[in-house]
Amino acid sequence: MRAYIIRRLLLLIPTLLLVTMIVFCAVRFIPGSVIEMMAAQSGETENMDATIRAIRHNLGLDVPIHVQYFRWLGNALRGDLGRSLWTQESITRELFQRLPISVELGILAIVIGLLIAVPVGIFSAIRQDSIGDYIGRSIAIFCISVPSFWLATLVVVYPSIWFGWTPPLPVIPFLQDPLGNLRQFIIPAILLGMVMSGTTMRMTRTMMLEVLRQDYIRTAWAKGLKEQVVIYRHALKNALIPVVTIVGLQLPILVGGAVIIETIFGLPGLGRYFVDALFQRDYPIISAINLIVAAFVMFCNLAVDIAYAYLDPRVHYT
Incomplete structure (x- = not known):
C-alpha cells in the first residue's frame, strides 16, 4: 500500500503540470483578451x-x-500565485480569504446529501416495491434530472417576488454567528448536494438489494436476528463500499456546481472568484484556481482508492 501511495503521489506531478499547461494556454484563445x-x-x-x-x-x-x-x-x-491583472492584489491572499467559504459550502452539501441519500436508499431497499420505495426512487430521479442552477434561480427569484425575501449578501462568519451562518448556507448547500444525493441514493438502494440477497444475510435472518442488527451491522458495511467510490467521483461535479451556486447566491467563494476572473480574462487567477481544483480532485481520488482498500479487505494495491 505504501508503494502504491508513493507512485500515485509521484504521478500527480506530471498530471498537474499537464493540466495547468493546457489551461494556461487555452485561456489565451478565449475571444476578447x-x-x-x-x-x-x-x-x-x-x-x-x-x-x-x-x-x-x-x-x-x-x-x-x-x-x-x-x-x-x-x-x-x-x-x-501572482497578482490580479486588474487590481494587482495578491491572488494567494484572496484565495485564503475565499477558500473557507467554498469549503464550508462543499462540506455542508456533502453532509446534507449523504444524510438524505443513505437513509432513503436503505429504506427503499428493505421496503422494495412499496409506496415508500417508489417515492424514494422518484426523489432520486428528481434530484438527478433537475439542474441545481435552475432551482437556485427559482429560489432567488420567486421568494423575492412573493414574500419579499432575498438571500443575505454579506457573508456571516461562522465563528461570529454560527446559526446565522448556517441559515445563510443551508439553502445553497441543499441545492448543491442534490445531484450527489440522487446518485448516492440510487447506488445505496442497488447495493443494499444486492447484499440482502447474499447467503450470509439469509443466515442472519435464519438465526432470528432483529432487522436493525441485520441491516446496520451485517448488510450496510458491505453495501456502502461502492457508495464511497461514487461519492468520490461526484466531487468534481460538486466543484463545478459550486461555481454556479456561489454566483447565483452571491457567495464570495472560489467559484464566484473564478467566474469573475473568466469574464475579465484575468489569466493568473484562472490558472491559480485551476491548480487548486486539479490538485484537490486528484487527492480526493487517491483518498477514495485508499478508503476502498481499507473497507474491502479483498482489494490489494501493489
Missing part, C-alpha cells in the same frame, strides 16, 4: 496600437507563452 479590454477602458482612441503594446508589456504578456508559463510555474512553486 484582457489587453483589448484594458485598451478599450483607457479611452485612448488615436494611438491604440501604442496603448496595446504598452499594456502588453506592463502585464508581462509580450514574451512567448512558454516563457510566461514557466515564469508562473516557478513563482507558484515558491508559493506566489
